[in-house]
Amino acid sequence: MWTLHNLQFVLFSLIHVFGYEGRGARISCSYGQGYEDYEKYLCKDNCGDSDILILTSQTNGTKYFIFDEQTTRVFTTTIADLRFADAGKYWCGVSRSGKDIYTEVKLEIQPDSCCDNVTKVQGVEEGSVSIICPYESKYQNNLKYMCRGNQRSTCLQQALITSNTRHNGRVTLNDDKKSNTFTVTVLNLTLEDSGSYLCGVQRETGLDDFSAAELEIKEWCCVKSKNIKGTLGRPVTLQCSYPHEHRNNRKFICKGERRSSCEAVTMDQDRFTLHNISSSFFSVTITKLEAGDAGTYWCRSQPEWAVGDYTQFHLAVDKSSTVALCCLSGAAKLIRVSGREGRDVNVSCLYQQGYESYEKYLCKNDCSEDSHVLIRSTDVKKDRYFTHDDKEKHVFVVTISGLTSTDAGTYWCGLTRTGYDSYSAQVNLEVQKAWCCVKTTYTSSTVGHTITLSCPHPPQHRHNRKFLCKGDDRNSCIDVVTSGSRFTLQEDVSSSSFSVMITKLEEGDAGTYWCGSDSQWSVGNYTKIELSVDKRLRGAPLDKPKLHAKRFRDKYGL
Structure with a gap:
């Protein structure tokens, strides 16, 4: 097997690339002017026959994707679904007569989930909690942020807050550079706030730094909770205890699934009566129970809802009279x-x-x-x-x-x-049925050619604005007919249709298009077009990596 150690080549600088396990990594390599039409490739380790991963003359696969942006003279290879075995040395190659041009690439991979050490933080429903995130002093001026979950690769994109915003709804961030910590505070806690969180610090090079926290929110609940069952049409009594020091306080009861939004029960109603039994508890009697009386009740002796100063009841009403x-x-x-x-x-x-x-x-x-x-x-x-x-x-x-x-x-x-x-x-x-199109057209052409897309419309729309947009979904597609673009719209009034001509077809033009004459997207007033673009390879393509390796050796006279 021929390796790079046996061959002559021109070596450019080393590129460091970082990625997370299970995610993708992009390796971008530049080349000099005049090499736009030359073949490029990515190989690994010693670049032997079996080490060539993909060439620009090959079709993209499921693991490796390559794209040559000739206008900027940069070709990019994407490695999908990274595994730790993918880490190591790679080479970006530009094939030419004589010596090929190489750029060395070092790929490092880290686990996407974080972290081994997790800080436990607890809070109480409807209260507030602060999560303290330490960082190294050299990162004092770097961006800090926090996200939910434990995936590092998507944390910044899904950040709840960053040091650039500092305040976002219930969440605030304060960066104390003297102690090299930033603190994230969450107000008005709910049970849904429980879960994993990541503190992130953005780095200029390499992957960001993270620390992890696990937040547990406990339900703001009572010292005592009782289950009561009554019978339709009969009375029921709820007994509510309270501290002795509240004997002169106003007593009351309210109904609702949550104490923060329960509605006070008016005691002057015929069926609800409150009695002060002693200095330690009072009772509420509901006469002639109705099915609508079932639910959660809260009785208390002070308005601040301090834990221990109220009782929660779950009242069930046995319905005995229901007909079909x-x-x-x-x-x-x-x-x-x-x-x-x-x-x-x-x-x-x-x-x-x-x-x-x-x-x-x-x-x-x-x-x-x-x-x-x-x-x-x-x-x-x-x-x-x-x-x-x-x-x-x-x-x-x-x-x-x-x-x-x-x-x-x-x-x-x-x-x-x-x-x-x-x-x-x-x-x-x-x-x-789900909203769908009246007509779907399938068409194809070749890179560099011109293609015309035909779009009929109702006669009454002849004065409407016509449009063509691109995207997998009609609700988020992007208008492609703009001034100075390769897309030209022409209307044929006599046939109640219009057409869009695309010149110098590119591979990226493939996809789903929607043309129509009704901005409300009414069914029947548009056409869905699926366009596929055949690739035309530049120069003489090589069918297999082994052929490329043979030509590689021939150049060096080996």
């Missing part, structure tokens, strides 16, 4: 709702004044079984269903997310009450 919808549907109003697959849809259920505190729900089919109930007003979220009860407008709204064809059918807006439940509306939900 088969006999009650006659008076229900019919509502027709339509949505599209993959999107969200809202179902709005009106109810009468006086039922603000009653439980509402949405059910499917005939609602004769509990399993038919999809979600209740006591549930903010359940699977793909979300609720919002606007008690001022007397409307209960259920959002169904991620629609599928199986969601189509009949639903009922229900309200739980003593005796028979009330059903205010029958809902017929229609789910339409």
